Amino acid sequence: MSAATIDAAGLGRRRAMLLVAPALILITAFLVIPALWTVYLGVTDYRLTGIQAANPQFVGLDNYRAALVDPAFRNALWLTLVFVFGSAIVGQTGAGFALAWTLRSVPKIVRTVVQTLVLLAWILPSSIVAFLWVAYLSRDDGTLNAILHTGGTDWLLAHPMLSIIVFNTWRGTAFSMLLFSAALGAVPPSQLEAARLSGAGTFAQLRDVVVPHIRGHVLTNTLLISLWTFNDFSPYLLTAGGPNHASEVLPVFIYNEALYGGQLGYGSAISFIMLFINLVIALFYVRLLRERR
């Protein structure tokens, strides 16, 4: 096709670029520049206050070297891995798939109720759901303790990682559920029927018919929810990283070091590491997206 047939409104290349420009300027200012700035700040000893605030020095890779031997950073990295693995890869994928699979064969009213509840957990603002969980898990009169007869257990203090993992599973399963529901809808019913008639149990049906069909969706889902969970700041609203750094995942660590503690240079070096990990996950995802088009 020639350019003339595509440009049906007769916009012309120059005017088109002019219309894209405002968006590009804002994106450059608030996405590109911050990303580049992280690289710069990460090699300085910039601080929020003091001499280094007025006159930051170039320190090369010192921040990165410091990070690698900093037990607090290694702790945060490890906790983040546990958090992503536990709440996204196991929790959300598992619960999301189980819900999508079971909700196919129940009355519509049941499906609507369960889906609405799961979706509510996903769409409500994070500071509200965080407080709902603080109340739910509270030591003295939390509902969970009342149900389990475990009065006096302070879940957020005694099991901070377990708490934020369960919380994030509750919070984010909706996405996996919706994605897998859509994917399962595309599995040909005749193939499932044939498998069932030939005596295949649920497990065999899943393995032989369903999994081959939804493999792409599983991968997409895993990449996206890992990325989101990795960048999730809501653990801060529940535990603020405590007690004593026991639930200080990377986002909370960066906040505590850089913005609360004032070490902007060091915090930037950690941010850069985070950006890099995001880049790796996102590159996988974009490649997947392009292949499917």
Added chain:
Amino acid sequence: MTPRTVLRRLALTAFLSIATAFWALPLLWLVTAPFDRRPGLTVSWPDWTLENFQRLAENPYAFSSLKNSVILAGGSMIGVTILAALAAYSLSRVRIPGRNALLYGLLLLSSIVTGTAAMVPIFQLMFSLNLIDDRSGVILVFIGGLLPAAIFILKDFMDATPKSYEESARVFGASSMQVLRHVMLPIVRPGLATIAVWTLVNVWSDFLISYILLRDPAKIPAGVVMYTFYSEGGQANLPLISAFSLVYALPVVALYLFVNRRYGFRFHGGIKS
């Protein structure tokens, strides 16, 4: 029924009951506590009253923070929708060099440079631009962050629109900006609604960006006020918190119901919407 089907039915019922309880229990407080004369942390049948909302109306921060949330969410929504519409239309119809690379590059960028990963440079940038404690600065940050995905979604809608509409409008002598305003925008209205609602919900629910960029209690939005209500030491003011959470949550639920009825939940390149 064979024993096997009975067993399967039982397992299914058990699983769905547990799932329902798991998701419903933490949410219950949000519907009972605001109407309880003496709300505690435990979920219980309320001693009905509307007093809590009266107290809420008397709290100066509650009202101003909701107003701030409206400003932030509304401003970002207008900015994102207009800029994304202009950009998406141009990118959909005109072969700008490097168009695809640009689109995927932007999408990649917006998923990498998240508020969490970039909070330090964003804070630093706004600090040196003297935009800390400035609501329009926060709006700009939101627009910049949400635009790539919005352009991506909207371009899909534009691509799906047949070009014959524009061609016939051109034949009747419409200028290209008229074509955009009177032909294209009405057709892609569902797309515009999608990104508008998506922006509203994202900004309305935000915590981190406003938390690091706004300090003045008169300027902070509802998400941050909610956190200060319960994180500041001392006895948590439960009548206030419960009523406030419900008022703060309702617009999101209403928007969700609206979108779900009107357009249904759909996926756009896996973008959380």
